Amino acid sequence: MRNAIMIGSTCLLLCSAWAVAETGVTASKVVIGQSIGMTGPVAAVAQDISAGLAAYVHQANKRGGIHGRRIELKTLDDSFVPPRAGENARVLLGEAFLIAAPLGTPHTVEILKASNPSEVPLLCPFTGAERLRAPNRLLFHVRASYKDEIEKMVEQLTTLGVNRIALFYQNDAFGEEGLEHLESALARRKLKMAARASYERGSLDIAPAVKILATADPQAIVMFAVARAAAELVKRMQEAGKAPQFLTVSLNSNDDFVKALGEHKRGVGNTQVVSYPWNTSLPLVKEYQQAMRETGRQQFSYNSLEGYVCGKVIGEGIRRASPGLTRARFVDALESMDRYDAGGYDIGFSGKNHIGSRHVDLTVIDINGKFLR
Secondary structure, three states, rough: OOOHHHHHHHHHHHHHHOOOOOOOOOOOOOEEEEEEOOOOOOHHHHHHHHHHHHHHHHHHHHHOOOOOOEEEEEHHHHHHHOOHHHHHHHHHHHOEEEOOOOEEEEEEEHHHHHHOOOOEEEOOOOOOOHHHHHOOEEEEEEOOOOOHHHHHHHHHHHHHOOEEEEEEEEEEEEHHHHHHHHHHHHHHEEEOOEEEEEEEOOOOOOOHHHHHHHHHOOOOEEEEHHHHHHHHHHHHHOOOOOOOEEEEHHOOOOOOHHHHHHHHHOOOOOHHHHHHHOOOOOOHHHHHHHHHHHOOOOOOHHHHHHHHHHHHHHHHHHHOOOOOOOOOHHHHHHHHOEEEEOOOOOEEEOOOEEEEEOEEEEEEEEEOOOOOO
16 A cells, blocks of 8 residues: 555656656746847837737736746847747757747748757747648647738729739749739739739839839739838839829738838728737727736737737647646647637637638728728
């Protein structure tokens, strides 16, 4: 009997130790790792995403953590340089339970090269690239794809009788994906692109693109471009006396884009992949705004709300996988979230589907620089 008690006690000790043996998990905390470009060309977007995720962490800890464990967020700056994102990921593998909310397609690819072999989950990459939507048991998305965003734009434009649609895009893998999706969306409607013009990544030398697009004189221009280049195109086209409908993707849903547009901002359209961050009738938005204020942030944005949603999904996964939290249990928990209500905004995963949302909305910037639905 005594031996049985000793064996049972030993088992309990070993089992308890095993339950918290995962990197980034102790009896009192869970570490979330993040690599993102807090400095560099998309710093404003990155800072918003990270602020939203940090606001969730603050709120979860204020409520006592999850099953007694506090959440710790460790964010490393990759300056929007893909190899540095990979380097940061390798650092985080020794400290974090999971990696979350990177920004950029090549950056996400570099992180996956490090995280996948170590079986570390990667959640909520801020990219809509189709090549990252291939089945991967350790990768979970909470945003719609670029394909979904382009489809929404074309659906809206053609419904309004706008058929002469052109493209302004960045001459790299990011821009080429926009080109492919726009051509496909138009072809499904038996339409052809009115014109297309590109610019080089990191450059604002868009004079050749302006000439091509102004000559074509389309009814609408889809801008698959970063904020500064997209804003520059709007300015130059309007200065040339052209007034097509301009639309751009959710990457540019931030104050920096509005400021870059200056007096040319009115009427520019954006696709959005999360709820309207000023709609406080939604429990999610009300909770998000409160958390942002408590962390010293008075400005709200789509980007920071997306970071907050990412945090909520991570928190729900940890809750379902606890108290015996392991990465395997965490992945199983996420796959059990066939319909998780984040507060009026649904996320759904399964064993065969790791794309949690295909929600796409459209907004227009008004004369005061506000995004209107």
